[in-house]
Amino acid sequence: MTTDIKEKIFVTKPYLPPKEEYYAYVDKIYETGHLTNEGPLVKELEKKLADYLEVENFQYVTNGTIALQFALKAFGIEDGEIITTPFSYVATASSILWERCTPVFVDIEPDNFTIDVTKIEAAITEKTKAIMPVHVFGYACDVEGIQKIADKYNLKVIYDAAHAFGSQYKGKSLLSYGDVSTLSFHATKLFHTIEGGACIVKDKEVANKLALIKKFGHIGDEHYCLGINGKQSEFHAAMGLANFVHIPEILAKRKEIIELYDEQLNKYVVRPHAQKDLIYNYAYYPVLFKSENELLKVFENLNKHGIYPRRYFYPSLNTLSYLKNQQFCPISENISSRITCLPLFVDLNVEEVYFISKEIKEAL
């Protein structure tokens, strides 16, 4: 191949802001000598993100996994069953298990890969405490249907919204639905602070509890509850603030890449159907092949040319080997076996998108 690309391409590449912009915030840290424990940069970032996302009770924490665990902790959920989706990153299920609860997997919608709301009620037992759905790839769950069921059975709704940064549903942030929405600001995500995450909490009192839990459960010498260390540092906030001003440009670039892929590939792969009331955040570019065989053929050809997509998400979480009882989720298992996310990041250029698309078509 003469048109081969120069560098290896992975599914994602962290966005890096101009060095001087990051250093300007680091200079401030050196001036104040304040490194962590809710310093000025953490507060500034929390305020800016809450305003940008138009949400209240925004708690910045160390990562998106602990954010899920904090949500369970803040509601006092220490055992019982949590209804969740098998089609997600492993952290959704592992956070439930780590909190000594049992994940109960409900199968997904074949159209947009979110939890199938019509199957939730059948999974509810007297042990059910909460529903933890995922706005997977930034697509909206049936938030109204889920809330209706939660109200009927008095269950908490904790959205793993790690992919939903900036998605809007029915004119407001997708993060404003449910009792808590959690975010991840990991380096590979749409908006990042190297490592980081957040809880967006509907109830002010629960938000206060969460704020306490993340700093050891005490204020001064007064100890209120069991806590842990989930605070974020000023250096992480500095990266977040440096990235923050580039969000419009990050979104615009991703949108452009997605439109190019669409144009090149629409006849060759199946794409999820976004809800009509959703303003999408361009977080991922999932494509569905006809079979696992077809996917493997495409992978083989792409890898040969230095392109490494990831099998997002594979395997279906209901098949994890360390689960006590395996559950059957045929739709999720089927989709997991033949889906991938194509490279999508700001540095990806037009030629590379054409090249990746061409090699996919060739393999098919």
Ligand SMILES: *Cc1c(COP(=O)(O)O)cnc(C)c1O
């Ligand atoms: C990334 C991710 C997480 C975990 O976030 P971290 O910040 O890496 O801990 C949780 N759930 C989903 C769906 C994710 O993609």
